[in-house]
Amino acid sequence: MSESQNSLESAVPERRDLIILGGGLVGMTLALAAARAGITSHVIDRADPAELTAEGADGRASAISTASWNLFSNIGLARRLDKLGCPIASIAVTDGMKPGRIDFTPKQDEGTLGRMFANRDLRLALFEAAREEPAIAWHVRTEAVRRDRGEHGVEVELSDGRVLAASLLVAAEGRQSPTRDEAGFKMARWDYRHRAFVTGLFHEKSHDNTAWEIFYPAGPFALLPLLDDAQGRHRSALVWTVDENDAAGIAAMNDAMFVNEVAQRMHGVLGAISLSAPRMSYPLRFHHAGKVVDRRLAVIGDAAHGMHPIAGQGLNLGLRDVGALVEVLTEGMRLGLEPGDAQLLARYEKWRSLDSFMVMSVTDGLTRLFGIPGKLPSAARRLGMGAVQRLPALKSFFMDEARGMSGALPELLRG
Template identity: 85%
Template sequence: MSESQTTMQQAASPEPGERRDLIILGGGLVGMTLALAAARSGITSHVIDRADPADLTAVGADGRASAISTASWNLFRNIGIADSLDALGCPIDSIAVTDGMKPGRIDFTPKPEEGSLGRMFANRDLRIALFDAARQEPNIAWHVKTEAVRRDRGPHGVEVELSDGRVLKASLLVAAEGRQSPTRDEAGFALAKWDYKHRAFVTGLFHEKPHDNTAWEIFYPAGPFALLPLLDDEEGRHRSALVWTVAEKDAAGITAMPDAMFVNEVASRMHGVLGAISLSAPRMSYPLRFHHAGHVIDDRLAVIGDAAHGMHPIAGQGLNLGLRDVGALLEVLTEGMRLGLEPGDAQLLARYEKWRSLDAFMVMSVTDGLTRLFGIPGRLPSAARRLGMGAVQRMPTLKRFFMDEARGMSGKLPALLQG
């Protein structure tokens, strides 16, 4: 048994009957970030995840990558994992937005002194950094390969029974289980939701030409086609992540394509911007749906991340929105606990909901609007879009607004996400 495995098992075995401040259901990127940020502030937690961390961090298990905004990077720096990630992320120095590669594109390129628009990380690298830090943190009790079979919330605390028979207690229950959150559904939260009837194909590409740290967002009527810069591999090969959105009716045919045919279809949509291409990661796909919870709190319950809001990946803001949830919830809890309130206090949860509801709704509404605007087919809509994009290209103030949104530096930011 490795030293890290031993550490994890020890961290996952608190004293019987030990009550902690939080029970976090879901140990993914958002849930574990909350646990680690809380631990750095002296807040204890139980983290419950049905997955095996070894499976999640195995080579080739997940070829996905995430754009980490400037604000989210500040969070990682403030909780002490930036040093382990710094050399693994590729800066996004500019974003090129185009309607089908026709004339009239927008180039978002900040001044050198303003820094990048974000960084691209392999999800595997993010998990490894979070998991390694969590294993060393005594304030985190990590329970893996198990799940909650009973959740009770009462006036004096919460109690969760695990599938292995253990019973955990805390002041506050946090649902970070992702889009299909059983805790959210059990609480009866109403969701605004719809199906885009699209599917995102995600993979990695090797390519002949360097990407120059530029992300491409190419809009086609069938859906956006994004190329996101990654660091060169150990052999010096240039790499980018691909997120290709297609209509659900076409998805089965694309899934059935052999790799060579898939690569040809991808290349035809790239118009040679990165030269010859080949696959660098396994192909994955998932359906695209929108959901937004009207409430993100209940008695001794807070909902964060994809459990609270699921959005189109068009702007790469899904994970960043979840990390803003983390920062806001932690700030509310730490300030309240400093005043002698417990984490499950209704006043604190109400403040969290008020803070996050408007921000999340605004980001998701803009993302949904862009998806629908660029999905209108035909020459006239395309011409109108390109006319508008040309106007934005010539307006520095408007471009700066969009760049601040991409960095996640707009609105009321939690302290952990500030510079």
């Protein structure tokens, strides 16, 4: 073969079914779920996987709903993750630790309300599975510098000079998605003027697999159960929401001051506490894309919708996107359509738009309802919570929502 022929062949882009921009929790789950259905993909991520999974690099944890756990199980991740997640057996919801709390505890045959995982453990499981999957071509420490979407396919040029091709481009780049913005998607956005402080805690008493959602006027204060560490120390994840005006002062606190402020808001429910993970913080904003598809483009996860963490549904909503997109593509390809077909994308958008909007509307409403200060609003909230506590049907409805088992679920999330 001549040198010119070699040069010509190297210039031909490697084509797969999907190009997924973003190899985070949602993007990599999509690649693995697609691979299980025989759909090939390029996954492009500018991050270094070794840095993302380094010990102590990320102290965050995620609540994985029952539906999301079904998805992980159906794509072969259960054996990697099963022993790493802490079951959530109940959720205690209270207005500032005043009387009138709600206890959500499913019946014995209904299973748990979800599982808590360290983000690092989720990433390790996803990345290990991706390395073993021939249907996934994983390109790291690089990013897209050119995205072309044409009538017959998409083409992406990477910062390292490689050119990749596919039938469909999927943006899973997170809240600041350049692909979504380049496509001109209109967004509904607002700033809650809140900041979430996230860390891990060691605590004296066992959490008994209970998650606490304590509402204060400045924002919710969540304690989420984690497995005991190797030394047998009890642990929980903390998500503390504060007013943006107070955030700088809290960020400037040393660890002892920070722990003291946290302890005051816990009212001793878990005994003495200390930090078990680095402190992180991020601003809380709402955004929702008016549409989630365009010509040969689908937008998923935080690139399509971002919400307040009050109900822990952000990642779970992205995983519902994954299940729906894979189901739509699989059924279409079985009929001879290609992944980028406009009919398939229209079906995906119709399916996801209403569900994501409803979840986000409820989350936003709760944030505003519990953020109203004063004794009268607090009394009204606690009256309503007391009514929910006494009505089994209402409690079951809210528990199904928490488990992600409501609505038109994709096959992969049904169990």
